[in-house]
Amino acid sequence: PHAAIRPFLLNETEMSNLPAGITTMKANGKALEGLQFRVQVSVLDCTGCGNCEDVCPAKVKALNMQPLDSQMHEASNWDHLANKVTYKDELMPREGSVKNSQFAQPLLEFSGACAGCGETPYIKLITQLFGERMMVANATGCSSIWGGSAPSMPYTASKKNGHGPAWANSLFEDNAEYGFGMSLGVNNIRTRIAGMMEVAVEQNAVNPNTANAFREWLAGKDNAAASENASVLVVSALMEENAPIAKQILDLKQYLVKKSVWIFGGDGWAYDIGYGGLDHVLASGEDVNVFVLDTEVYSNTGGQSSKATPVGAVAKFAASGKKIRKKDLGMMAMSYGYVYVAQVAMGASQSQVLKAIREAEAYPGPSLIIAYAPCINHGLRAGMGKSQEQMDFAVKSGYWHTYRFNPQLEAEGQNPFILDSKEPDWVRFQEFLDSEVRYTSLKKSFPEEAAVLFKVAEENAKWRYNSYRRLAAMEFGK
Numbered sequence: 427p428h429a430a431i432r433p434f435l436l437n438e439t440e441m442s443n444l445p446a447g448i449t450t451m452k453a454n455g456k457a458l459e460g461l462q463f464r465v466q467v468s469v470l471d472c473t474g475c476g477n478c479e480d481v482c483p484a485k486v487k488a489l490n491m492q493p494l495d496s497q498m499h500e501a502s503n504w505d506h507l508a509n510k511v512t513y514k515d516e517l518m519p520r521e522g523s524v525k526n527s528q529f530a531q532p533l534l535e536f537s538g539a540c541a542g543c544g545e546t547p548y549i550k551l552i553t554q555l556f557g558e559r560m561m562v563a564n565a566t567g568c569s570s571i572w573g574g575s576a577p578s579m580p581y582t583a584s585k586k587n588g589h590g591p592a593w594a595n596s597l598f599e600d601n602a603e604y605g606f607g608m609s610l611g612v613n614n615i616r617t618r619i620a621g622m623m624e625v626a627v628e629q630n631a632v633n634p635n636t637a638n639a640f641r642e643w644l645a646g647k648d649n650a651a652a653s654e655n656a657s658v659l660v661v662s663a664l665m666e667e668n669a670p671i672a673k674q675i676l677d678l679k680q681y682l683v684k685k686s687v688w689i690f691g692g693d694g695w696a697y698d699i700g701y702g703g704l705d706h707v708l709a710s711g712e713d714v715n716v717f718v719l720d721t722e723v724y725s726n727t728g729g730q731s732s733k734a735t736p737v738g739a740v741a742k743f744a745a746s747g748k749k750i751r752k753k754d755l756g757m758m759a760m761s762y763g764y765v766y767v768a769q770v771a772m773g774a775s776q777s778q779v780l781k782a783i784r785e786a787e788a789y790p791g792p793s794l795i796i797a798y799a800p801c802i803n804h805g806l807r808a809g810m811g812k813s814q815e816q817m818d819f820a821v822k823s824g825y826w827h828t829y830r831f832n833p834q835l836e837a838e839g840q841n842p843f844i845l846d847s848k849e850p851d852w853v854r855f856q857e858f859l860d861s862e863v864r865y866t867s868l869k870k871s872f873p874e875e876a877a878v879l880f881k882v883a884e885e886n887a888k889w890r891y892n893s894y895r896r897l898a899a900m901e902f903g904k
Contacts, residue, residue: 427546429535430471435514436462468504469497475542476811524776533557537580539572542810544799545719556686560591563605565691566598568726602707605689636663657682689716693734694724708792716794721801729803738879747868747879766793767831773817805863823858824850845898855884
């Protein structure tokens, strides 16, 4: 959750400069041949939540929680690796797999979030994939507090080129419009650049080398990788160009690479107060990416009930349990037919989360990802050190469902809706409710009400799952 534990790859030069006492092992895989591997913890930044130990994929237990005093020698090891060892994410496509993505530098680190926060791992991953060209509009809420607590800032710049997420926060209620404005502004500037290039090429106003670079950029400007490659050629050519257009475009060179515009916020913003603006932006067709951190409650302001709060949950303004079914934001967005929509839970499937984020960012239109995020307001009886495991429990029990809706598949004659969740073990649904204080407290305060509402909650979950299953079974292209 806090980017305080990272994998490092070391080449021969870096190994030769390694201080005594830092152990490594041979890196696996053809792409990593000749490199050494180490996982390093920043003990001074670790919050001690224990999630890393809990979800460690090693066959033999590789991580163990230990008292801070016994690990202080690792502080200098972290300083050396973080400052003297390069990130080698170019060896493998970072978007290719979950493992590959983690060799990229997190451009969100050491946030002020609660230990075990369910929100930060998602944003950390997004910055590892697109951070060097990201622009972020962040709704006021938990994500704006841990994401921008003055005077510190957890968003950071790449050690390779100094680029990183451009982050800003406006208000609670207008965040979607704020991000929409960012996107429109960038697009207008890039359209202006394209117009200048087209005129220059048409009128032979630049050198042949510059004209070829312009043509390549114009052909790939709306593709992230293509625009990045072409931008290098354009800048290089313009440095040798005497025409007046050279300075004009060089002054705007930060806009040559296609921007990845993200709109972050919680369920209080997306489901409730900012929904009107969010709906307007999704309906616009603009190429923006909306990421909703769904804690099912107004986390930042004390745990008030939101339209994302499910039946039976106890929250402020719902002391005797929420009586009304949770709003299905994803289905509402899908009704447009041209919005990419995904519902994810990292602890249940890291690969599904990666796939959804990758598809959403690549989709040439509005995209919406709704991410399940355990929160201290839920009162996990196992503790926030089990927040990732709780996501898995939520999906397996049928409390939360994961899917992807990609309109591009329909254009290819395929069903655009893919239900990623497997058939839940409904026997465990009530067990899941019993694992969180927001539900068990209702049993103590209003036992008869709890019995009724918990049954309704399970029926609602089954109803929602069955509606998704019907969508997934529909035939297209006939």
